[in-house]
Amino acid sequence: MKQLRTTVRCALTSPWGAMTLVAHEDALVWVGFDGQKHAPDTSKWTVSTTHPVLRMAADELQQYFAGERSQFDVPVDLGRGTPFQQRVWTALQGIEPGATTSYGAISQSIGNPNAVRAVGGAVGRNPISIIVPCHRVVGANGAMTGYAGGLPRKVALLQLESRL
Structure with a gap:
């Protein structure tokens, strides 16, 4: 039996507006500006401020916004597309x-x-x-x-x- 993945989200403030980050156990699955086109309904996922992938992504994005990072190391899962x-x-x-x-x-x-x-x-x-x-x-x-x-x-x- 396949185990269901737990999906969690957090908010992030960027210089260009509010963003939402979404992850499952071991990878990021969504990053977007609130209200952008093609955004999923993230309200159904639990908010987490301690999830390690979300924390890593938020830290790396803040470094990017500050001009301190140009590459990202956070794991991503692009498997939901065709x-x-x-x-x-x-x-x-x-x-x-x-x-x-x-x-x-x-x-x-x-x-x-x-x-x-x-x-x-x-x-x-x-x-x-x-x-x-x-x-x-x-x-x-x-x-x-x-x-x-x-x-x-x-x-x-x-x-x-x-x-x-």
Whole structure:
């Protein structure tokens, strides 16, 4: 019999608004700005201020916001997406801090060059904002396009990273 995982959440204050972090026993499963597009209903999960994964994620994000960290070590679980989404989310993790790439480049990198729009949909549904850096994806001409947390936050995150 498969054991059910316990899912817990905590709140985090960022320079750009309130965020919610969600984890199960051994990995982070959601990080997002409150009210962002495609957010799950996190209210059903228990609040925890002591969960080790949530504490690690909160500490690392605060270091990132302070300009003291550009890479994350907290374990993440991207297994709730489709196989296609998981390939896109894995590709996002390869974008270096301070760099950007295009949706087309990601579709090429995952071996599906005609899936640019589908890549955009998967990027928009990234369950672990900032840590899985979907904000580093821009339009083919470098234009700031789409971000589930809002374009002002995307621009702010990229500006922060340009200073790291």
